[in-house]
Amino acid sequence: MARSHACPSCGAETAGARAALDPDLRLMIARCPRCRAPFLRSKDPLARAVRNTARVVRSILLFAVRAMAIVGALAWTFGLSHYVAQQVFVTRFGDWRPWRGLGVLLEPGDSGRGLLAAMAIAALVAGVVVRIVWGHLSALAAGAAFISALGIAFSIDVIVALLEAWLHWTDRLAWIYTGPTGAEWLSRWAAAALGAPGFILGWFVGGAGRAALDWDVRRRWRRTYTRAKRRART
Amino acid sequence: MTDRKATAANPARTADGEWVSTIAGDRVCARCGFNLLGQPIIREEKYGLFVARCPECAAVASLQEYPTMGRWARRLGALCIALWALAMLAGSFAFGGVLTGFTMLVVQAGAGPFAEVIQEGHRLWLIEQRGATSQNVYYSTAVSEAWWLQQDHAAMLAKAGGASRAFLAASGAAPAVAIPGFIFGVVISVAAMHRRGWRMALLTGVPIAIAAAFLSIIASPAGSSPGSRWATDIAIDTLETRLMPAALALAWLAMIIGALVGRPIVRWLVRLMLPPRLVTPLGSLWVCDGLAPPRPDGARRPPSA
Numbered sequence A: 001m002a003r004s005h006a007c008p009s010c011g012a013e014t015a016g017a018r019a020a021l022d023p024d025l026r027l028m029i030a031r032c033p034r035c036r037a038p039f040l041r042s043k044d045p046l047a048r049a050v051r052n053t054a055r056v057v058r059s060i061l062l063f064a065v066r067a068m069a070i071v072g073a074l075a076w077t078f079g080l081s082h083y084v085a086q087q088v089f090v091t092r093f094g095d096w097r098p099w100r101g102l103g104v105l106l107e108p109g110d111s112g113r114g115l116l117a118a119m120a121i122a123a124l125v126a127g128v129v130v131r132i133v134w135g136h137l138s139a140l141a142a143g144a145a146f147i148s149a150l151g152i153a154f155s156i157d158v159i160v161a162l163l164e165a166w167l168h169w170t171d172r173l174a175w176i177y178t179g180p181t182g183a184e185w186l187s188r189w190a191a192a193a194l195g196a197p198g199f200i201l202g203w204f205v206g207g208a209g210r211a212a213l214d215w216d217v218r219r220r221w222r223r224t225y226t227r228a229k230r231r232a233r234t
Numbered sequence B: 001m002t003d004r005k006a007t008a009a010n011p012a013r014t015a016d017g018e019w020v021s022t023i024a025g026d027r028v029c030a031r032c033g034f035n036l037l038g039q040p041i042i043r044e045e046k047y048g049l050f051v052a053r054c055p056e057c058a059a060v061a062s063l064q065e066y067p068t069m070g071r072w073a074r075r076l077g078a079l080c081i082a083l084w085a086l087a088m089l090a091g092s093f094a095f096g097g098v099l100t101g102f103t104m105l106v107v108q109a110g111a112g113p114f115a116e117v118i119q120e121g122h123r124l125w126l127i128e129q130r131g132a133t134s135q136n137v138y139y140s141t142a143v144s145e146a147w148w149l150q151q152d153h154a155a156m157l158a159k160a161g162g163a164s165r166a167f168l169a170a171s172g173a174a175p176a177v178a179i180p181g182f183i184f185g186v187v188i189s190v191a192a193m194h195r196r197g198w199r200m201a202l203l204t205g206v207p208i209a210i211a212a213a214f215l216s217i218i219a220s221p222a223g224s225s226p227g228s229r230w231a232t233d234i235a236i237d238t239l240e241t242r243l244m245p246a247a248l249a250l251a252w253l254a255m256i257i258g259a260l261v262g263r264p265i266v267r268w269l270v271r272l273m274l275p276p277r278l279v280t281p282l283g284s285l286w287v288c289d290g291l292a293p294p295r296p297d298g299a300r301r302p303p304s305a
Helices: A045-093 A101-106 A112-133 A139-172 A182-193 A196-213 A215-233 B071-130 B145-150 B153-159 B162-172 B175-191 B197-203 B205-218 B231-273 B276-282
Strands: A028-031 A038-040 B003-005 B017-023 B040-044 B050-053 B060-062 B142-144 B228-230
Touching: A045 A112, A045 A139, A045 A182, A045 B071, A045 B231, A045 B276, A112 A139, A112 A196, A139 A182, A139 B071, A139 B162, A196 A215, B071 B142, B071 B145, B071 B153, B071 B162, B071 B175, B071 B205, B071 B231, B142 B145, B142 B231, B145 B228, B153 B162, B153 B231, B162 B231, B175 B197, B175 B231, B197 B205, B197 B231, B205 B231, B228 B231, B231 B276
Parallel strands: none
Antiparallel strands: A028 A038, B003 B017, B017 B040, B040 B050, B050 B060, B142 B228
């Protein structure tokens, strides 16, 4: 909303009057809509600088908060995927491929169900976080971004092991790779895939949460609710 | 502020317009901060507004809205500039210090094979001197300086595979300077938004120069005890003149690449993490490269002509 200004000549409200830069004086000049008297409209440079700085700081802080939220969701998902992959697929069956670990997870009386529940909750939380942070992206783009970020998280220890192997090779001329194997790496994806339904549910829950945080959406809801109440009364 | 009317002694007209009064209080020029006390108040001819012209910078000062800028605004501005300059200086020294440490790591990795050859030669010499078996010789990396001075250094280096082997061993630790160098380049590209292209690339040389100064200070030989030195130190002393410039050059190259691609990466990250409404205040990241600033509605503008 425009700021209120009174005409110095007749006192009329001139908030709607548009100021234009005068090429000769290099000043913003507006004209009173009632008496046509010209007057200056200049913003206080100090206040403007403070406002602009506050906006930049807010954007930087929100960038940091959102990045931390995404990193948290990634860490949570990565930790559980790694644990489930190691405990269920790799340790017991050596591999993920025949999906034999699923039987363990669904077996009654086994701790596998607890792991599955933890995986679902992690994926739900990740879905909520992704929707709130990346809600400005399309569902496809946000999903692709999260899967890419998860891929990077899953590959960090592979990259570190490759760097170590490279360092060892240059020193001893022997290639020694101590990172996760391909089967282990794929087992993490298989474990993460178990949380996919939870992630999709979290996406919709996050959408509702995001809307609840939005003032415009809340106003639309209030109006709809008031109209419905009025209709019910009449 | 009180204004004094023009007297009969003063001329009633100036080149700018009708002289109606004189500024009799403190009023600073909004552009240069000069005090306009004593300047004539003129009714300019185009709009009939009361204005004064600054005698220092010739800017027209509006008199109907008093600017709240004063001496404190200038002081605050100077303080901000000083703090920024200090932060940049401290950052350059911090980057230089970190690069010094990682460069030493690379040099140490490169000197490793040569250090092993020195150590083995010294061990054999000790066995020969004492007439003992290899099991009885205390395994230590400390090497007698007298023994080292008698050796053919070039032949020992050749036995270790020469400089090419040292460079190969150093390349294993190259990511230790390349990765931080790239990150520092990205940081510099955002911190120095007033620079573009090769001028910004040159700016990355400041931390490199600081690192080079640090390395020249710490490159002096260090002894483990009187008359003896560590084999690694001897190997580093022999190879540092070749490995240090190479490691620093790699760090600089990574910094230049980071500086050149840094701003597009940051812009992409900002667009990824923030909705368009919050991207707009960071529009200087676009403007500094001559791009159209992002719009609050998220719509892309056609490239500026």
